[in-house]
Amino acid sequence: MSTVKNWTDICNLGDLVDNSGVCALVNGEQVAIFKIKQRDETYYYAISNWDPIGKANVLYRGLIGSVADKTVVISPLFKQRYCLASGECLDDEQRQVNVFGVRVEGNKVQLALAS
Amino acid sequence: MSANTVNIVVVGNGMVGHHFVEQITNHGKTDDSVHYNVTVLSAEPRLAYDRVHLSEYFSGKTADDLALTTPEQYSALGVDFHLDAAVVDIDKQAKSVKTKSGQTFAYDKLIMATGSYPFVPPIEGNDQPHCLVYRTIEDLEDISASSKVSKTGVVVGGGLLGLEAANALREAGLETHVVEFAPQLMAVQVDTGGGRLLRDKIESLGVQVHTQKATQRIEAGETSRYRMCFADGDFLETDMILFSAGIRPQDTLARQYDLNIGERGGIIVNNHCLTSDPDIYAIGECALWNNFIFGLVAPGYTMARAAASHITGGDVEFLGADMSTKLKLMGVEVGSIGDAHARIPGAQTYIYENQPDGVYKKIVVNREQSVLLGAVLVGDTSDYDTLLQYALNGIDLPEHPESLILPASGDAPAGLGADALPDTATICSCHNVSKGDIIAAFDGGACDLSAVKSCTKASTGCGGCSALLKTVVDSELGKRGVEVKKDICEHFAYSRQELYHMVKVGKIKSFDALVEKHGHGLGCEICKPAVGSIMASVWNDFVLEKPHVALQDTNDTYLGNMQKNGTYSVVPRIAGGEITPDKLIVLGQVAKKYNLYTKVTGGQRIDLFGARVEQLPPIWEALIAAGFETGHAYAKSLRTVKSCVGSTWCRYGVQDSVGQAIDLENRYKGLRAPHKIKFGVSGCTRECAEAQSKDIGIIATENGWNLYVCGNGGMKPRHGDLFATDLDDATLVKYIDRVLMFYVATADRLQRTSVWMDNLEGGLAYLQDVVINDSLGLGEELERQMQHIADTYQCEWKTAIESEESRKRFRQFVNSDESDKQIVFVQEREQIRPATESELDELKRSAKSAEQIIDVELV
Numbered sequence: 001m002s003t004v005k006n007w008t009d010i011c012n013l014g015d016l017v018d019n020s021g022v023c024a025l026v027n028g029e030q031v032a033i034f035k036i037k038q039r040d041e042t043y044y045y046a047i048s049n050w051d052p053i054g055k056a057n058v059l060y061r062g063l064i065g066s067v068a069d070k071t072v073v074i075s076p077l078f079k080q081r082y083c084l085a086s087g088e089c090l091d092d093e094q095r096q097v098n099v100f101g102v103r104v105e106g107n108k109v110q111l112a113l114a115s
Numbered sequence: 116m117s118a119n120t121v122n123i124v125v126v127g128n129g130m131v132g133h134h135f136v137e138q139i140t141n142h143g144k145t146d147d148s149v150h151y152n153v154t155v156l157s158a159e160p161r162l163a164y165d166r167v168h169l170s171e172y173f174s175g176k177t178a179d180d181l182a183l184t185t186p187e188q189y190s191a192l193g194v195d196f197h198l199d200a201a202v203v204d205i206d207k208q209a210k211s212v213k214t215k216s217g218q219t220f221a222y223d224k225l226i227m228a229t230g231s232y233p234f235v236p237p238i239e240g241n242d243q244p245h246c247l248v249y250r251t252i253e254d255l256e257d258i259s260a261s262s263k264v265s266k267t268g269v270v271v272g273g274g275l276l277g278l279e280a281a282n283a284l285r286e287a288g289l290e291t292h293v294v295e296f297a298p299q300l301m302a303v304q305v306d307t308g309g310g311r312l313l314r315d316k317i318e319s320l321g322v323q324v325h326t327q328k329a330t331q332r333i334e335a336g337e338t339s340r341y342r343m344c345f346a347d348g349d350f351l352e353t354d355m356i357l358f359s360a361g362i363r364p365q366d367t368l369a370r371q372y373d374l375n376i377g378e379r380g381g382i383i384v385n386n387h388c389l390t391s392d393p394d395i396y397a398i399g400e401c402a403l404w405n406n407f408i409f410g411l412v413a414p415g416y417t418m419a420r421a422a423a424s425h426i427t428g429g430d431v432e433f434l435g436a437d438m439s440t441k442l443k444l445m446g447v448e449v450g451s452i453g454d455a456h457a458r459i460p461g462a463q464t465y466i467y468e469n470q471p472d473g474v475y476k477k478i479v480v481n482r483e484q485s486v487l488l489g490a491v492l493v494g495d496t497s498d499y500d501t502l503l504q505y506a507l508n509g510i511d512l513p514e515h516p517e518s519l520i521l522p523a524s525g526d527a528p529a530g531l532g533a534d535a536l537p538d539t540a541t542i543c544s545c546h547n548v549s550k551g552d553i554i555a556a557f558d559g560g561a562c563d564l565s566a567v568k569s570c571t572k573a574s575t576g577c578g579g580c581s582a583l584l585k586t587v588v589d590s591e592l593g594k595r596g597v598e599v600k601k602d603i604c605e606h607f608a609y610s611r612q613e614l615y616h617m618v619k620v621g622k623i624k625s626f627d628a629l630v631e632k633h634g635h636g637l638g639c640e641i642c643k644p645a646v647g648s649i650m651a652s653v654w655n656d657f658v659l660e661k662p663h664v665a666l667q668d669t670n671d672t673y674l675g676n677m678q679k680n681g682t683y684s685v686v687p688r689i690a691g692g693e694i695t696p697d698k699l700i701v702l703g704q705v706a707k708k709y710n711l712y713t714k715v716t717g718g719q720r721i722d723l724f725g726a727r728v729e730q731l732p733p734i735w736e737a738l739i740a741a742g743f744e745t746g747h748a749y750a751k752s753l754r755t756v757k758s759c760v761g762s763t764w765c766r767y768g769v770q771d772s773v774g775q776a777i778d779l780e781n782r783y784k785g786l787r788a789p790h791k792i793k794f795g796v797s798g799c800t801r802e803c804a805e806a807q808s809k810d811i812g813i814i815a816t817e818n819g820w821n822l823y824v825c826g827n828g829g830m831k832p833r834h835g836d837l838f839a840t841d842l843d844d845a846t847l848v849k850y851i852d853r854v855l856m857f858y859v860a861t862a863d864r865l866q867r868t869s870v871w872m873d874n875l876e877g878g879l880a881y882l883q884d885v886v887i888n889d890s891l892g893l894g895e896e897l898e899r900q901m902q903h904i905a906d907t908y909q910c911e912w913k914t915a916i917e918s919e920e921s922r923k924r925f926r927q928f929v930n931s932d933e934s935d936k937q938i939v940f941v942q943e944r945e946q947i948r949p950a951t952e953s954e955l956d957e958l959k960r961s962a963k964s965a966e967q968i969i970d971v972e973l974v
Contacts, residue, residue: 010929010930011929011930015923015929016929017924019637020672022926022929023926023927023928023929024928024929024930024931025927025928025930025931025933026930030928030935033929036637038637054679054681055680055952056679056680056681056937056938057681057927057935057937057938058677058681061672061673061677061681061728063639063640063643063644064637064638065606065636065637065638065639065640065643066606066636066637066638066639067605067639068605068636071637072639074639074640076677077677077679077681079640081639
């Protein structure tokens with residue numbers, strides 16, 4: 001895999017919803033993008049939208065929460081928790097979802113795609 | 116199979132015979148040194164059923180509801196059973212029995228559980244077609260058939276069973292009479308004073324009571340089918356006569372084969388329930404122990420245990436039984452304990468009678484006034500449990516024994532605490548569970564009421580001991596220092612109820628503000644929806660307002676229930692289950708246009724499945740344009756108010772149940788609660804809407820509405836408790852307002868009303884006190900809060916589709932108008948369903964893209 005990051009515009013910042021997720025279609029792959037406001041900071045995360053246990057494209061519709069100091073999304077199907085930063089499933093060591101680089105440049109939300 | 120096999124033949128499959136089968140097969144599970152080969156021969160066409168609650172057959176229970184077991188369960192236990200197999204012959208030498216069809220069965224041990232038969236007095240003309248008895252389901256079918264062609268019914272016999280039978284006739288709509296030979300009703304259990312009050316109460320319910328009447332002859336009537344001629348020259352005309360003049364032990368078979376029989380009938384048994392033949396036992400109502408026949412189920416069960424124990428080498432004996440009873444006859448509570456008639460020499464009595472309220476209580480104590488010997492309670496049996504414990508355990512009476520039955524002055528309850536009971540105290544007499552057994556269950560690892568119930572079976576028979584059981588369990592939990600942690604999750608060290616108060620009192624309007632003030636972290640799937648629901652209950656804002664969006668579980672955010680493949684169900688409200696043909700057509704058109712799967716649900720509405728997230732707004736737009744609104748199927752809130760068709764159409768209905776259901780559904784729709792809430796409204800006592808299985812159940816009476824609360828269907832079914840009777844519309848709504856708002860304010864997260872009430876200290880009585888007597892002074896406030904919620908109701912879907920901002924949420928992709936190609940449907944029974952995993956694999960393998968397949972499958 002290339003280490004060179006290829007930042008691609010996905011949508012406008014206004015398309016994101018505070019403390020919740022949206023989904024983008026990127027080269028045929030579904031990516032869930034989250035905007036989390038905690039105290040005065042804003043964090044952005046992007047993970048694969050595919051729920052490997054529920055077997056459906058639904059992670060962006062999950063609830064946001066925290067487990068100790070980890071920020072998680074909770075699958076709307078069977079409630080497994082996935083760490084937004086690492087993609088690990090906190091309820092099943094065997095499972096892991098892909099994590100993508102995400103940043104905001106001006107008014108644009110960008111994803112890092114392997115070139 | 117082990118080398119030792121014992122063939123056991125059980126003759127009779129009543130409640131006691133069935134209990135024996137359970138006991139002996141249970142023993143086999145723990146001890147496999149001997150194999151018990153059990154054969155059951157029943158004269159009836161069905162397996163054991165609950166005869167104690169037989170009269171409920173008339174209030175809608177079916178034979179299946181009353182069944183205590185099923186052929187499948189017996190087969191699983193390895194029990195060989197034969198129905199319609201009356202035994203006609205015992206061969207004591209060959210040790211075998213023969214049934215009427217000629218089959219023979221060899222036994223090592225024979226159990227006679229033949230029960231009893233109704234005694235029909237030798238009256239001339241007692242064998243006519245509409246002269247019936249009350250014992251089996253077949254008898255009830257006959258009574259039911261006869262009542263359809265009768266206007267008047269007479270029950271001969273004013274005992275316990277006779278009054279139950281009279282109630283059945285009354286409920287069947289007959290003009291009902293009770294004819295009793297003795298000077299009073301229930302002469303065995305109740306004294307003269309109690310009998311007088313009982314008679315008044317029963318007559319006030321429209322049943323005419325005739326005491327001291329000896330029927331001599333039944334002849335053809337002039338105005339009715341029959342005329343009953345009494346010894347004193349009077350007569351009474353009636354279309355049907357039901358004999359309930361006591362029972363006689365069914366001992367014919369035993370007599371023919373010279374087992375020892377009592378002078379007045381009954382197979383004589385010893386403490387092991389063994390008859391005069393060392394391999395034949397007799398149990399239940401056919402057995403005579405110490406010259407006494409026990410006509411109740413609990414002693415019969417004890418006999419079954421004694422016989423099973425003797426066969427398996429145990430040491431349980433039958434040593435007589437307490438014949439105390441508590442029951443409700445036509446809504447009149449009656450209790451009788453021990454020496455009700457004060458026949459023990461030296462007995463002293465205390466009597467309390469309150470005629471205006473229709474309450475009569477008497478206690479019988481010994482000469483020294485130190486021990487309770489007996490009691491009679493009519494009109495109010497709330498003291499029964501306490502008195503019974505005093506009597507059974509010989510607990511020292513208080514200095515003024517009368518304090519046990521006098522109305523409590525002040526707030527000190529006269530109840531006997533669980534701690535005062537000795538370990539030997541019987542808590543559940545049906546299953547013979549003592550306080551010691553319950554403590555042993557805790558020692559064995561049980562840690563709550565349901566665990567205790569399932570391992571001891573306590574309170575699973577007649578259920579009369581449930582309140583006492585809970586007291587004992589709670590006290591034991593307290594002693595063990597069990598503290599139930601009420602923290603809702605790691606983010607808040609508070610219960611839902613505490614959070615509710617914080618939100619309300621602190622006027623907190625967002626999750627962020629709440630977590631900042633009282634919690635930490637970002638929340639989770641437990642606290643966020645709970646807080647969302649609290650905010651909605653308290654402030655009733657639109658759930659998709661920005662501050663609340665992130666709180667909602669996906670179902671609340673997308674206003675639909677997510678299904679297994681990520682699509683949603685669409686459930687419009689169909690209040691009371693009433694829908695016009697035009698609206699039905701719209702549902703069909705919408706479903707067809709978007710290719711949705713349709714199903715009629717148990718809540719009397721129509722669910723549309725398979726809507727993609729981006730299809731939700733246009734689907735709802737079409738539905739709302741046709742006059743539909745959201746059904747809140749996705750929310751913890753009021754779901755449906757189920758109704759029967761009611762007096763408008765039904766021949767039996769006494770009130771307009773559909774109209775009432777629609778009004779109630781419209782009042783409470785949108786109310787956010789700790790869990791979903793369901794209502795039912797039935798137009799008459801036949802209860803076709805199954806209202807008693809709902810959180811709020813309403814059953815029409817001729818005078819208004821009876822309100823039942825805190826019932827439940829689903830995983831843990833529970834009948835609702837009768838809360839108030841004969842309410843007018845306004846009072847009904849007032850009570851429901853108060854009950855529901857109190858529930859919303861005080862219940863735990865995801866706690867259904869049934870569990871909530873069971874956990875309220877004081878239970879039903881406390882809730883009645885809060886709602887009916889306004890004991891907390893909260894009544895008007897609760898009504899005001901409910902009115903606010905009703906006034907600020909909005910259809911969430913209407914609000915959602917009207918707002919561009921909200922509509923933006925319903926996109927699969929923020930950067931594309933495509934839809935999710937991994938959602939694949941296939942056809943089944945002419946509708947869509949999600950493709951299974953193997954079907955998806957199959958489709959992938961066939962090297963077509965999912966898109967092509969959808970086209971092929973769906974077009």
